[in-house]
Amino acid sequence: xxxxxxxxxxGTSLILASCGADSEADIVNDIEAxxxxxxxxxxxxxxxxxxxxxxxIPENTALESYGDEAGHYxxxxxxxxxxxxxxxxxxxxxxxDVQTVLTQLEELREKSSSFIDLDRPQPFDGLHHVHLSTLxxxxxxxxxxxxxKEPIHPLQVTNARVYYENAVMSHKLMEREYLSITEExxxx
Numbered sequence: 001x002x003x004x005x006x007x008x009x010x011g012t013s014l015i016l017a018s019c020g021a022d023s024e025a026d027i028v029n030d031i032e033a034x035x036x037x038x039x040x041x042x043x044x045x046x047x048x049x050x051x052x053x054x055x056x057i058p059e060n061t062a063l064e065s066y067g068d069e070a071g072h073y074x075x076x077x078x079x080x081x082x083x084x085x086x087x088x089x090x091x092x093x094x095x096x097d098v099q100t101v102l103t104q105l106e107e108l109r110e111k112s113s114s115f116i117d118l119d120r121p122q123p124f125d126g127l128h129h130v131h132l133s134t135l136x137x138x139x140x141x142x143x144x145x146x147x148x149k150e151p152i153h154p155l156q157v158t159n160a161r162v163y164y165e166n167a168v169m170s171h172k173l174m175e176r177e178y179l180s181i182t183e184e185x186x187x188x
Contacts, residue, residue, distance in 0.1 A: 060121075070124065071178065074178055078175070081164075084101050084105075087100070088160070088161040094152065095150050105138060105145070108138065124181060137166045138167050
């Protein structure tokens with residue numbers, strides 16, 4: 001008896017639900033509307049983000065030239081920072097080693113001051129801010145190195161290593177910012 005009631009309720013609800021369906025006239029109108037629409041043409045998208053960005057954004061030589069200069073600057077300063085690492089790998093550090101690193105820091109400063117003097121397009125403002133934070137860490141490293149006097153205590157070298165590692169991390173952030181900007185703009 002319960003099966004019959006359940007079957008009756010299910011059948012009734014199915015009939016009531018189908019009453020809300022489209023009428024035959026609506027179905028015919030929908031089919032005619034689909035047939036009268038123009039054919040869909042498929043245009044494949046370019047394979048890479050760079051190609052897509054070149055289509056969206058017209059080439060801007062100011063962006064490209066600044067991007068090239070920024071890439072060159074980042075490459076050069078990466079090399080300079082890597083050569084400084086030898087100071088922090090030594091067991092005993094002498095003032096001549098410190099003077100070598102200070103000379104490299106001075107070279108890095110010269111490169112950064114000429115890079116900062118370039119006319120910076122607006123999309124590279126984020127890179128500029130990260131670059132300034134890198135320079136702050138390099139200033140702190142330079143101050144610690146200038147305070148070192150013979151005999152140099154290992155704790156002084158450890159303290160300088162902290163500032164060096166902060167400068168390297170900040171520089172890596174600058175590299176990441178550069179890569180994300182250039183990818184977004186489709187420059188490199």
